[in-house]
Amino acid sequence: MPSRPSRERAAKVTLNDVAMVAGVDRSVVSRVINGDPNLSVRQETRQRVLDAIDRLGYRPNAAARSLRTARAYMFGLVIPDFANPVYAEIIKGAERAAGNLGYGLMTASSGGVQLGLAHHLALLGQGRVDGLLFAGEETGHELEQLRTSAVPWLLVNRRIEGSRRYVVLDDERGSGLAVEHMVALGHRRIAHLAGPEGADTARRRRAGYTAAMTEAGLNPDPRHVVHADYTSDGGAAAMTALLRIEPRPTAVVVANVASAVGALHTLHEAGLSVPGDLSVIAIHDMPLAGHLVPALTTVRMPLGRLGERALELLATSNLTDDITEVVTEPVDVVVRASTAPPR
Amino acid sequence: MPSRPSRERAAKVTLNDVAMVAGVDRSVVSRVINGDPNLSVRQETRQRVLDAIDRLGYRPNAAARSLRTARAYMFGLVIPDFANPVYAEIIKGAERAAGNLGYGLMTASSGGVQLGLAHHLALLGQGRVDGLLFAGEETGHELEQLRTSAVPWLLVNRRIEGSRRYVVLDDERGSGLAVEHMVALGHRRIAHLAGPEGADTARRRRAGYTAAMTEAGLNPDPRHVVHADYTSDGGAAAMTALLRIEPRPTAVVVANVASAVGALHTLHEAGLSVPGDLSVIAIHDMPLAGHLVPALTTVRMPLGRLGERALELLATSNLTDDITEVVTEPVDVVVRASTAPPR
DNA sequence: TCAAGCAAGTCAAACGATTGTCTAACGAGC
DNA sequence: GCTCGTTAGACAATCGTTTGACTTGCTTGA
Numbered sequence A, B: 001m002p003s004r005p006s007r008e009r010a011a012k013v014t015l016n017d018v019a020m021v022a023g024v025d026r027s028v029v030s031r032v033i034n035g036d037p038n039l040s041v042r043q044e045t046r047q048r049v050l051d052a053i054d055r056l057g058y059r060p061n062a063a064a065r066s067l068r069t070a071r072a073y074m075f076g077l078v079i080p081d082f083a084n085p086v087y088a089e090i091i092k093g094a095e096r097a098a099g100n101l102g103y104g105l106m107t108a109s110s111g112g113v114q115l116g117l118a119h120h121l122a123l124l125g126q127g128r129v130d131g132l133l134f135a136g137e138e139t140g141h142e143l144e145q146l147r148t149s150a151v152p153w154l155l156v157n158r159r160i161e162g163s164r165r166y167v168v169l170d171d172e173r174g175s176g177l178a179v180e181h182m183v184a185l186g187h188r189r190i191a192h193l194a195g196p197e198g199a200d201t202a203r204r205r206r207a208g209y210t211a212a213m214t215e216a217g218l219n220p221d222p223r224h225v226v227h228a229d230y231t232s233d234g235g236a237a238a239m240t241a242l243l244r245i246e247p248r249p250t251a252v253v254v255a256n257v258a259s260a261v262g263a264l265h266t267l268h269e270a271g272l273s274v275p276g277d278l279s280v281i282a283i284h285d286m287p288l289a290g291h292l293v294p295a296l297t298t299v300r301m302p303l304g305r306l307g308e309r310a311l312e313l314l315a316t317s318n319l320t321d322d323i324t325e326v327v328t329e330p331v332d333v334v335v336r337a338s339t340a341p342p343r
Numbered sequence C: 001t002c003a004a005g006c007a008a009g010t011c012a013a014a015c016g017a018t019t020g021t022c023t024a025a026c027g028a029g030c
Numbered sequence D: 001g002c003t004c005g006t007t008a009g010a011c012a013a014t015c016g017t018t019t020g021a022c023t024t025g026c027t028t029g030a
Helices: A015-022 A026-034 A043-056 A062-069 A085-100 A116-124 A140-146 A171-185 A200-215 A232-243 A257-269 A287-291 A303-316 B015-022 B026-034 B043-056 B062-069 B085-100 B116-124 B140-147 B171-185 B200-215 B232-243 B257-269 B287-291 B303-316
Strands: A074-079 A104-109 A132-134 A153-156 A165-169 A190-194 A225-227 A251-254 A279-283 A297-300 A323-327 A332-334 B074-079 B104-109 B132-134 B153-156 B165-169 B190-194 B225-227 B251-254 B279-283 B297-300 B323-327 B332-334
Touching (some): A085 A303, A104 B085, A153 A303, A165 A200, A165 A303, A171 A190, A171 A251, A171 A279, A190 A200, A190 A232, A190 A257, A232 A251, A232 B287, A251 A257, A257 A279, A257 A287, A287 B232, B015 B026, B015 B043, B074 B303, B116 B140, B153 B303, B165 B171, B165 B303, B171 B332, B190 B232, B200 B225, B225 B232, B251 B257, B257 B287, B303 B323
Parallel strands (some): A153 A165, A165 A323, A190 A225, A190 A251, A251 A279, B074 B104, B132 B153, B153 B165, B190 B225
Antiparallel strands (some): B297 B332
């Protein structure tokens, strides 16, 4: 009868221990575990090995395995801030893709600890992960360090000057659709509450806004573009600034949901009705949007797919390959209650 | 002049390579890097070593180091869902604490991939991390597996039957304060929009609600306690149910912010005013709360401190120690616009 | 002059797993 | 009875670091 009884101590059990108990060489145990096709064993021996593993509660040592095989079966993802729900979607997508490939994914944030990229590279060094995804706010200067690193890396959701390894979304199209939605409703004075001036995503969304305005035959008033920092506070402040402009815009395309939350709050405080006095649309969709007051119309971007694709590319690329991909999957407008024709 | 020029290839550089270039034994390089006090070396030699490291772009191999020292200088944290902002605060706290101790923290989610704890244990096995924090939704059954694991672990923000290793917040006090706030405003029919029935945090918050109601001489109507699942959708549905009760409560203590978002939305749809018709307070504070419409009164709980403390305890505990700590740090009411005296 | 002491390193054995190469035993075929 | 081919597993090198023990050549004190 196979030994079902409780496994033993939590002490360190190695391949050698298992081999002793099973009465075989440790190489046999290793091959049994890994299903090595070169191994031939009797069924009975194999069972002895499996029983020993079970009874001792053996767990392979990841460090030893990584050292020997030069693979960690683990990828890393560095994001700026866990509180930003945009990254949650990206992480989920990347985790899904990693799981499908039989890998794990570990995420760390660069924002909290002010130690920067160098810290992460030191920690993640070699041997800990097989590749690194950066969805962060690293400067070009910091990325310089990546060049001397032996682990494959890839920028997610942002490009950086001089880098030829990135995956991004079609942000131009995202804000373009937002503008088109407003235009279709009959708006002509459409403002843009943009992201931080330095950010690549903000730049691309702004470009999409401008292009779509021009395409619609509207000449965007330069005062109608204000920058915020992708936070609720920033969005609130920027909206306050927008409200001072005469004539006031009748619609605003907000660069992300967090800013839109702040913007809606400002409008409420100012006694303005949405969408009565002003229509609001934001880039990126997420569950929160549907529950805001009023429910927020958004442009749904394939953030999960972005994370997924980034990981796939990372897993299959050489360190020296160029990777410059735009994930164009579905981008569409989710119409809710915050947009309507102008009065 | 020290060699400033560009570092070289991204190929694999080992301690041996550095030793060759510097003309010393690899043990010297190792000791220089790690600041071994037993080493005595001439300043000039040390500099040769440092130059070689710099020139070759050497980065220590984490796997080899972990294998040899049996320490990974890395902790792991498993959460159920990155989209839940409550965990963001916990993660940040834990990352901070890890950084202070010279460790890294890697976070993974258990929810996305439906592989469960076993998968994570296999991946994180031995040698990859020095300890594991679980802020998740593991069942007691799953935790059984932890018992055979050699890596120290700790439950965060939840207890589980039979486990003596956890850190939690004072959730009783949190919802107690919420009730007291409502009572102080003059409310008497105070409902509780609770969390999922099975969840430990929900149970404790509910207990705090009941105790505070009793303490205030109010006999809580059992129909005034409804359960939701900590999501916006759940909160919306539960609020709908609450509104059907006669006489209607004048105040509601919501178990978390996500549910409160859904609840506010339901109230808005129902044409009820907050706080005019109903006052709303939620457990946990976060930036979003201040920007909702209306701005949400909350009970601020020290989530960051919880993560921080959990990591500290994990780092300093033996696998066999009991750890049963309640983080009681500041818990206070953040008054915003969603609560007022009853009409 | 000699031993002791110190400075400046060197040597080599681990850590735990993987994997290419070997070997012993056995049965089949002639 | 002998060779050959399999089967079933054993052997041992290796991955890159760390670290206790050891060596070598000087200096110093008596």
